[in-house]
Amino acid sequence: MxxxxxxxxxxxxxxxxxxxxxxxxxxxxxxxxxxxxxxxxxxxxxxxxxxxxxxxxxxxxxxxxxxxxxxxxxxxxxxxxxxTTKFTEFFRHPAHFAIAAAHARGVVARAGRARLWSAAAATGEEPYSLAIAIVEAFGNCEPPVEVVATDIDREALAVAERGEYAEAAVRAPGPERRARYFEACGEPGRCRITDTIRRLVTIRPLNLIDAEWPVEGPFDVIFCRNVLMYLEAGRRAEAVRRMASLLAPDGLFMLDPVEDPGATGALFAASAPGVFSRRPAARLRLGCSGAAEGRF
Ligand SMILES: C[S@@+](CC[C@H](N)C(=O)[O-])C[C@H]1O[C@@H](n2cnc3c(N)ncnc32)[C@H](O)[C@@H]1O
The missing domain is CATH 1.10.155 (Chemotaxis Receptor Methyltransferase Cher; domain 1)
Structure with a gap:
């Protein structure tokens, strides 16, 4: 005893x-x-x-x-x-990046421009993977696409700003991507994301529980992977409702394949593990419940 x-x-x-x-x-x-x-x-x-x-x-x-x-x-x-737990990696759940990039292509074909948001970007691997997937999907280095990367942890965002990673961390994208999208940074065993990829990504601090979010919708894709699990249930539901209100009508909401939107599940329809589309009635429900609809 x-x-x-x-x-x-x-x-x-x-x-x-x-x-x-x-x-x-x-x-x-x-x-x-x-x-x-x-x-x-x-x-x-x-x-x-x-x-x-x-x-x-x-x-x-x-x-x-x-x-x-x-x-x-x-x-x-x-x-x-x-x-905060900041575990992340390049192309974590690779299918998500292909789905997001294909969706962005469809949006650009229709509307001329697409916007994606990595809402718990940690040290940058997720938004840079998105930018790489987009450059590849569009077949050019200047696609009309913006990737917004936010996180509560400013030290993690400072790493993302520098865009420098250990060689071991850039193994996941594969040797071709390593050669194409990373360059020497003067420190042995480390490399830096190229400007081509870096300039597609806008980095800024954002706390998901703050009353004001320094981002404006609509977004065509929102990555909110591996962060909701840390939040208190009420905060989690409120954050998801607000993100749903910032999604374009046919926008995609991405969670880790083992996560689900829980209490806010009625806002979305699942189309693949961790991939959700906003249901058409989402805006209406949000308006009725008095959540963040209209604030953005
Ligand atoms: C495990 S990482 C997820 C990284 C990436 N999305 C992924 O799936 O690989 C969780 C991130 O959520 C961030 N985070 C935790 N609480 C947050 C909050 N209230 N607002 C914004 N970000 C938060 C942490 O700083 C951390 O970088």
Whole structure:
């Protein structure tokens, strides 16, 4: 049997640095700043990430939490960086990029221009994969297409801005794409996305739980993969409703193949794993429910 402390609090140790009060504060801040729901199993993960960020002990974490609670902008950025899971890769679920690029071609043939949004772009692999797929689908380097890439984590977006990646990370696109869309960046073992691809992508910070989003619809495709699972249920549903309101009438909403729109499923019709079309009535329902319709 495990013996706890008489006060019932978990004892911080090398593996689990966060005390109970610190974990409670972390949960409150995560909810307030990002709508992210933390559960007990995240405690050790956060401890590991804290150490990686150079926070060596409970006092260091107290300092960060105190500053973030007081509204210090840099502390909040560091806290968000600690909080968010940024795993991603080039051409993750490759079929999605082919579907999005083919859809963009159809839109351009009809309307002359297409817009795509990667709403949890992390370090840029997803929006750059989209841009590569589009250049290939259009067969030219200047397609009339914009890819908007947003994320809450400014440090991740700074990586996306630089567009520099380890050679190991660019293996997934394959050697031909490596040769065509990446170039030497002066650092051994690393390479940089070419300007041809970079200039198709507009990068900016956006918090999915903020009242105002610095993007304007309509979008022909919205990638919202592997982020909703971190959000509290109410925030998740609200974010999806707002994204649905920013989709063009025949627009595509992309989730990870194992995700689904959950409570907002009635807004969409699934056409392939992780690929959803907006149902025609989506705008009407959004208007009736008083959600974000009309704000954008
Ligand atoms: C696992 S990554 C997903 C990357 C990419 N979409 C993919 O599927 O490979 C999750 C991303 O969601 C971002 N994120 C978490 N909460 C967010 C929020 N409230 N608003 C915007 N982005 C958020 C994180 O910063 C992180 O970069």
């Amino acid at each position: 495990r013996r706890g402390r008489p006060d019932g609090l978990a004892r911080p140790n090398r593996r689990t640095m966060l005390t109970d009060p610190q974990f409670d504060r972390t949960r409150r801040l995560a909810s307030l700043l990002a709508g992210i729901e933390l559960v007990e199993r995240h405690r050790e993960l956060l401890s590991r990430r804290s150490r990686r960020l150079g926070i060596r002990d409970a006092a260091g974490l107290d300092t960060l939490l105190g500053a973030a609670e007081a509204g210090d902008a840099q502390a909040r950025r560091t806290f968000l960086s600690l909080l």
